[in-house]
Amino acid sequence: xxxxxxxxxxxxxxxxxxxxxxxxxxxxxxxxxxxxxxxxxxxxxxxxxxxxxxxxxxxxxxxxxxxxxxxxxxxxxxxxxxxxxxxxxxxxxxxxxxxxxxxxxxxxxxxxxxxxxxxxxxxxxxxxxxxxxxxxxxxxxxxxxxxxxxxxxxxxxxxxxxxxxxxxxxxxxxxxxxxxxxxxxxxxxxxxxxxxxxxxxxxxxxxxxxxxxxxxxxxxxxxxxxxxxxx
Numbered sequence: 001x002x003x004x005x006x007x008x009x010x011x012x013x014x015x016x017x018x019x020x021x022x023x024x025x026x027x028x029x030x031x032x033x034x035x036x037x038x039x040x041x042x043x044x045x046x047x048x049x050x051x052x053x054x055x056x057x058x059x060x061x062x063x064x065x066x067x068x069x070x071x072x073x074x075x076x077x078x079x080x081x082x083x084x085x086x087x088x089x090x091x092x093x094x095x096x097x098x099x100x101x102x103x104x105x106x107x108x109x110x111x112x113x114x115x116x117x118x119x120x121x122x123x124x125x126x127x128x129x130x131x132x133x134x135x136x137x138x139x140x141x142x143x144x145x146x147x148x149x150x151x152x153x154x155x156x157x158x159x160x161x162x163x164x165x166x167x168x169x170x171x172x173x174x175x176x177x178x179x180x181x182x183x184x185x186x187x188x189x190x191x192x193x194x195x196x197x198x199x200x201x202x203x204x205x206x207x208x209x210x211x212x213x214x215x216x217x218x219x220x221x222x223x224x225x226x227x228x229x230x231x
Contacts (some may be wrong), residue, residue: 015054
């Protein structure tokens with residue numbers, strides 16, 4: 001169903017994978033006039049897939065559902081999906097769908113379809129952090145719907161009369177400010193950046209040079225802006 005609405009549409013989309021790869025799902029939501037209240041939404045299962053595939057699928061489904069003649073603002077918490085279609089895509093196309101390291105672009109089929117859906121339309125991408133007590137309500141709704149679709153592997157949405165997806169256990173409840181805990185060393189991704197001693201390749205597929213700033217991510221080291229790509 002194509003969403004035909006007012007002069008400007010504000011929406012959000014998100015994907016989820018329980019295991020990465022694992023049971024995955026996607027979701028999009030379009031707001032009411034106040035740009036905060038969900039008006040229409042849709043979510044669906046993907047079987048076993050990665051988080052990046054789920055994020056890109058959510059974006060593809062949203063673009064296909066909204067009238068291409070209407071300007072669109074898309075709120076996302078996936079820097080990978082957003083950068084893939086706004087920053088990296090032109091270079092990938094020039095390089096014959098190869099990364100800077102000469103490797104085939106991951107999820108090329110999805111990126112190509114999104115590129116076609118973006119052609120000739122006005123789209124403004126806005127990054128919003130995920131799982132914040134005072135975060136963006138549209139992104140939070142899409143996050144919850146995608147997570148539910150991944151867990152139960154069933155389609156849902158306003159056109160099906162589905163109830164609002166349940167609250168995410170990953171989003172803290174709003175409350176009084178808390179003191180920051182001291183930083184501890186250990187495993188997991190780190191917000192610290194260092195200068196690379198050797199050249200390497202980031203999880204996004206692009207390489208980095210010796211001396212370039214890098215940060216720890218779930219798969220090792222890479223570009224600081226890609227730390228949340230596997231979140």
